[in-house]
Amino acid sequence: MANPHTTPATATPPAAGHDTHGGHGVIGHVDSPGLLFVVFLVVIGLFAANVAMSTSGALGKYTLFAQLAIGAVQATFVGLYFMHLRHGDKVVVLTALASVFWMGILFVLFMSDYMTRNRVMG
Amino acid sequence: MTTAVTTAGPKIAPVPPEPPPAEPNYLNVSYSLWSWLTTVDHKRIGLLYLISISVFFVAGGVAAGVVRLNLLSPDGAFVNEDTYNRAFTGHGVLMLFFFLIPAVPGVLGNFLIPMMIGAKDLAFPKLNLASWYVFMVGAGFGVWALLAGGIDTGWTLYPPYSSRSSTSNVIPGVFGVFISGFSSIMTGLNIMVTVHKMRAPGMTWGRLPLFVWSLYATSLIQLLGTPVVAITTVLLMVERVAGIGIFDPMIGGDPVLFQHLFWFYSHPAVYIMILPGMGVISEVLTCFSRKNIFGYHAVAWSSMGIAVVGFLLWAHHMFVAGISFYSALLFSFLSMLVAVPSAIKVFNWTGTLYRGSITFQAPMLFGLGFVVLFVIGGLTGLFLATLGTDIHLHDTYFVVAHFHFVMVGGMVLGYMAGIHFWWPKMFGVMYSDWWSRVAAAIIIVGFFLTFVPQFVLGYHGMPRRYPNYPAEFQVYNVMSTAGASILGLGYLLPAFYLPLSLVFGKKAGANPWSATGLEWVSPSPPPLFNFDEANMPVVVCGPYEYALGVDQLGRGLPPGPGLGEANDPASKSEAPAAPGPMKKETEVVG
Numbered sequence: 069m070a071n072p073h074t075t076p077a078t079a080t081p082p083a084a085g086h087d088t089h090g091g092h093g094v095i096g097h098v099d100s101p102g103l104l105f106v107v108f109l110v111v112i113g114l115f116a117a118n119v120a121m122s123t124s125g126a127l128g129k130y131t132l133f134a135q136l137a138i139g140a141v142q143a144t145f146v147g148l149y150f151m152h153l154r155h156g157d158k159v160v161v162l163t164a165l166a167s168v169f170w171m172g173i174l175f176v177l178f179m180s181d182y183m184t185r186n187r188v189m190g
Numbered sequence: 191m192t193t194a195v196t197t198a199g200p201k202i203a204p205v206p207p208e209p210p211p212a213e214p215n216y217l218n219v220s221y222s223l224w225s226w227l228t229t230v231d232h233k234r235i236g237l238l239y240l241i242s243i244s245v246f247f248v249a250g251g252v253a254a255g256v257v258r259l260n261l262l263s264p265d266g267a268f269v270n271e272d273t274y275n276r277a278f279t280g281h282g283v284l285m286l287f288f289f290l291i292p293a294v295p296g297v298l299g300n301f302l303i304p305m306m307i308g309a310k311d312l313a314f315p316k317l318n319l320a321s322w323y324v325f326m327v328g329a330g331f332g333v334w335a336l337l338a339g340g341i342d343t344g345w346t347l348y349p350p351y352s353s354r355s356s357t358s359n360v361i362p363g364v365f366g367v368f369i370s371g372f373s374s375i376m377t378g379l380n381i382m383v384t385v386h387k388m389r390a391p392g393m394t395w396g397r398l399p400l401f402v403w404s405l406y407a408t409s410l411i412q413l414l415g416t417p418v419v420a421i422t423t424v425l426l427m428v429e430r431v432a433g434i435g436i437f438d439p440m441i442g443g444d445p446v447l448f449q450h451l452f453w454f455y456s457h458p459a460v461y462i463m464i465l466p467g468m469g470v471i472s473e474v475l476t477c478f479s480r481k482n483i484f485g486y487h488a489v490a491w492s493s494m495g496i497a498v499v500g501f502l503l504w505a506h507h508m509f510v511a512g513i514s515f516y517s518a519l520l521f522s523f524l525s526m527l528v529a530v531p532s533a534i535k536v537f538n539w540t541g542t543l544y545r546g547s548i549t550f551q552a553p554m555l556f557g558l559g560f561v562v563l564f565v566i567g568g569l570t571g572l573f574l575a576t577l578g579t580d581i582h583l584h585d586t587y588f589v590v591a592h593f594h595f596v597m598v599g600g601m602v603l604g605y606m607a608g609i610h611f612w613w614p615k616m617f618g619v620m621y622s623d624w625w626s627r628v629a630a631a632i633i634i635v636g637f638f639l640t641f642v643p644q645f646v647l648g649y650h651g652m653p654r655r656y657p658n659y660p661a662e663f664q665v666y667n668v669m670s671t672a673g674a675s676i677l678g679l680g681y682l683l684p685a686f687y688l689p690l691s692l693v694f695g696k697k698a699g700a701n702p703w704s705a706t707g708l709e710w711v712s713p714s715p716p717p718l719f720n721f722d723e724a725n726m727p728v729v730v731c732g733p734y735e736y737a738l739g740v741d742q743l744g745r746g747l748p749p750g751p752g753l754g755e756a757n758d759p760a761s762k763s764e765a766p767a768a769p770g771p772m773k774k775e776t777e778v779v780g
Contacts, residue, residue, distance in 0.1 A: 170501070174418070174454055177502065177517075178450050180514075180517045180520055181450070181505065181513045184515075184517055185517075
């Protein structure tokens with residue numbers, strides 16, 4: 069059943085090109101499929117690099133940091149392109165950053181255990 | 191704005207005439223099964239959740255019955271140890287993931303949030319329906335796991351047992367939890383966007399009902415926490431299926447890592463379960479004490495405080511799991527902090543009740559039961575947050591009792607209060623007042639008899655999840671099982687009188703409790719889009735103006751059942767002022 073409250077009174081025809089707005093105020097199809105495909109290939113390429121790095125051990129003790137850095141770059145690509153944060157308004161970007169901050173809480177309190185586990189009290 | 195008012199004020203607004211019954215209403219607009227399975231009406235989806243979770247509640251209750259009956263004898267009364275393990279795991283998984291988490295957001299949140307804020311539906315009606323289907327797919331996997339023999343890991347699914355040793359149906363059970371998590375995210379997202387974007391004119395943040403505030407805070411936890419447990423369950427499945435070492439120390443993993451990730455969600459999940467119940471209680475206590483809420487902003491912000499602080503204290507579940515002393519100290523301190531917003535709520539509820547014109551209909555009995563049991567559950571939580579006492583009490587029946595005081599005494603009673611409070615609105619009929627009061631009394635008495643002995647058992651060292659115990663513990667276990675029987679009887683009563691009310695119940699008016707919220711403006715049951723198309727609500731005041739005797743549209747309140755004019759605060763203009771120091775009875779918010 070249709071819901072008039074969530075159905076826009078006047079439908080705006082999508083403009084050709086970029087930065088079109090749908091009826092719900094959601095930005096749609098802001099990036100071309102070609103660009104998204106390139107980003108997809110980059111993310112998959114970084115994934116392959118990460119797997120290769122974990123098996124080769126070429127970076128020694130720096131492997132973990134390199135892998136985390138690659139993961140961060142992948143997440144950034146996903147956020148900026150697939151989640152359209154590049155075109156998001158301030159509230160959307162702030163929300164995304166808040167979730168990163170939230171993950172920071174997990175990591176910081178989590179590391180409070182791992183980094184002090186071998187210290188002896190007293 | 192804060193305005194002092196007294197009980198002796200003029201009747202400031204006339205009582206509006208009873209709105210005519212909605213034709214059609216959301217129940218009779220169509221009758222086919224297809225129309226229900228494809229509905230995008232938030233009220234119908236709420237009822238779909240109601241039916242689903244009721245089934246899981248019964249199934250979880252049966253599993254609890256198996257556990258309690260088996261504990262009648264020190265050596266196990268009638269099932270073997272493996273079956274016992276599967277019974278308590280089934281009880282935990284069903285109750286937590288398929289009843290407690292979706293109960294209030296899925297049923298009452300779906301049904302009431304749009305009505306309370308003056309909207310026609312949730313922001314994403316199709317996503318709302320999708321959330322129910324996703325929930326049912328997840329539940330289907332859970333049922334598969336149970337029918338195939340169950341899971342024996344405990345609901346916490348700790349590896350390496352769950353990933354390496356268990357021969358039970360871990361994968362379908364965990365996959366069901368994983369899938370149902372998406373339903374939780376969808377519901378949280380929908381409620382959050384709806385509250386932000388679809389409030390009626392005049393419905394400012396300071397005029398939102400506290401139920402809405404509590405579900406907003408709940409949605410925040412659902413959005414931020416659920417993805418973590420989703421990924422954790424995926425990692426568990428990967429380890430179990432592919433043998434990749436993540437949590438199992440035999441293959442290079444760390445079992446404490448699982449506990450960190452699991453509790454990062456699962457402790458806040460406790461607040462996913464209890465916060466909506468707190469919202470219900472704020473609505474019920476104000477209505478049945480005919481008082482404005484005491485400290486509106488404090489109660490509203492304490493919900494947000496619980497949501498935020500609740501994320502900072504997960505490792506108090508792991509004090510004896512091998513985490514560092516320093517970290518344990520930090521988490522012990524942080525765990526104490528959550529008592530602050532919780533206590534703010536309880537003190538403000540108590541302040542609301544003070545000098546109220548209290549009546550004891552079933553929702554109020556459940557509500558008062560909630561407050562008492564939640565206080566006990568919360569205070570015993572402080573025992574477990576304290577490092578020293580937790581080492582003594584960890585993994586004993588003390589924890590089981592504490593958890594059930596919060597989850598059953600708190601959340602289930604909150605849910606029951608909500609169902610009884612809004613049942614007339616949902617179905618347009620009144621249930622048996624007498625039987626509902628009897629059910630509330632039986633449930634509360636049965637609850638105490640079930641779980642108080644478990645505090646004693648736990649303090650004396652009986653571990654949780656053990657099928658056998660020393661003979662000196664038998665008397666407490668028999669008491670607990672007897673209490674569970676009474677509790678079960680109490681739960682059975684609503685299963686009869688609520689459905690019977692649909693056939694035999696008296697017709698309910700639009701506002702049978704003389705409550706102030708926007709949801710009571712519409713006829714009962716509500717029309718398809720909640721409000722009269724030509725007369726959408728414009729909010730003029732806060733949500734609990736019982737002192738002034740007006741609803742959120744500024745209209746007078748009808749007398750409630752059994753209350754009459756004598757209990758209508760707006761009609762007390764001729765009554766002499768009550769003795770005592772408290773002249774400023776309440777505040778006007780918004």
